[in-house]
Amino acid sequence: MVKNPQIRIPIIISLGAIAGVLCRYYIGLWLLQNFKTQFPIDIFLINISGCFFMGFLSTILARKYPLHPELVLLLITGFLGTYTTFSTYELNTAVNLNNLSRDLLYWIGSPILGLFCLEIGIKLAQITLSIKSRS
Amino acid sequence: MKETYFFIALGAILGALSRYYLTLFCLNKWGNKYSYGTLFANLSGSFLIGFISTIIFYKIISLELQQFILIGFLGAYTTFSSYILDTSNLYREKRFMDAIFYGIGTPLIGFICIELGIISAKIYNSL
Numbered sequence: 001m002v003k004n005p006q007i008r009i010p011i012i013i014s015l016g017a018i019a020g021v022l023c024r025y026y027i028g029l030w031l032l033q034n035f036k037t038q039f040p041i042d043i044f045l046i047n048i049s050g051c052f053f054m055g056f057l058s059t060i061l062a063r064k065y066p067l068h069p070e071l072v073l074l075l076i077t078g079f080l081g082t083y084t085t086f087s088t089y090e091l092n093t094a095v096n097l098n099n100l101s102r103d104l105l106y107w108i109g110s111p112i113l114g115l116f117c118l119e120i121g122i123k124l125a126q127i128t129l130s131i132k133s134r135s
Numbered sequence: 136m137k138e139t140y141f142f143i144a145l146g147a148i149l150g151a152l153s154r155y156y157l158t159l160f161c162l163n164k165w166g167n168k169y170s171y172g173t174l175f176a177n178l179s180g181s182f183l184i185g186f187i188s189t190i191i192f193y194k195i196i197s198l199e200l201q202q203f204i205l206i207g208f209l210g211a212y213t214t215f216s217s218y219i220l221d222t223s224n225l226y227r228e229k230r231f232m233d234a235i236f237y238g239i240g241t242p243l244i245g246f247i248c249i250e251l252g253i254i255s256a257k258i259y260n261s262l
Contacts, residue, residue, distance in 0.1 A: 009155075010152055010155075013151050013152055013155055014148040014151065014152065016151070017144075017147040017148050017150070017151035017152075017211050018144045018147060018148065020147065020151075020211065021143050021144055021146070021147030021206070021207055021210060021211055022140055022143070022144065024206075024210060025139070025140070025143055025206060047215040047216070050215060050216040051215070051216050051219045051220075053216070054216040054217070054219065054220050055220070055223075058220060073155075076217075077151065077154075077155055078151055080214075080216045080217075081151060081154060081211070081214040081216065081217055082147050082150065082151050082210065082211040082214070083216070084214055084215035084216040084217075085209075085210040085211075085213055085214065085215055086177040086180060086181065086213035086214055086215045086218060086241075086245065087177075087180040087181050087183070087184040087205075087209045087210065087212070087213040088184065088205075088206075088209075088210060089215060089242075090181045090184070090185075090242065090245045090246060090248075090249050091181075091184045091185065091188060091249060093246065093249075094185065094246055094249040094250060094253070095188070107242060107246075110215070111218075111219065111222075111238060111242060114215065114216075114219040115219055115222065115223060115238075118216075118219050118220060118223050119223070122223075
């Protein structure tokens, strides 16, 4: 394959980014069609699920594959970095502002639940690793 | 639109690569005490989404270009999961004040950046 890191790295990130954006777009569409709500459920669920995977994958990759930085570029920088988004999260909060309690729940709830899901991901990865190392 | 996936994928490639090289640039320039790259990407991305989503009201921009910029480029350029991971890492390193400032500061300043973007777009339109 392509050996030159100047070309190899952007290709790896791009592949992750393509998968990430398509997941965000189509999962978002599906969520909006299935949950008829004024709450921006699509970006909310995508961001907190992304945080869960971030906790899980970053722990697994750091412990199990420390010598494979390309997996980090593909899965963390490319895929999860693109799957989750900050700009739309802020835009949803700033533009609506007609139902203050809902917007505050979304605005403050996203990072708090995100942190919570990240920690669950990390714990789950640690449990997975300890089961694997025992067997 | 059938070709949606093409435009958002193209935008996402550019967005993710911009974020990556910005992060590298910040790492070389200011070190790794804070993740300046992610912070700067999130804040500048917030400003841009405020600006562009407002401009759309005034100027006719094709749906493909909107999706390319808003869902593809800006969606990929900014990231929520790294912001949360960085906050959690600051906490884990026992830098509690930094974790609180970064965790609360990013959405708060991001909100201000969006409003600045919206105001800039309105000023730009009235020129």
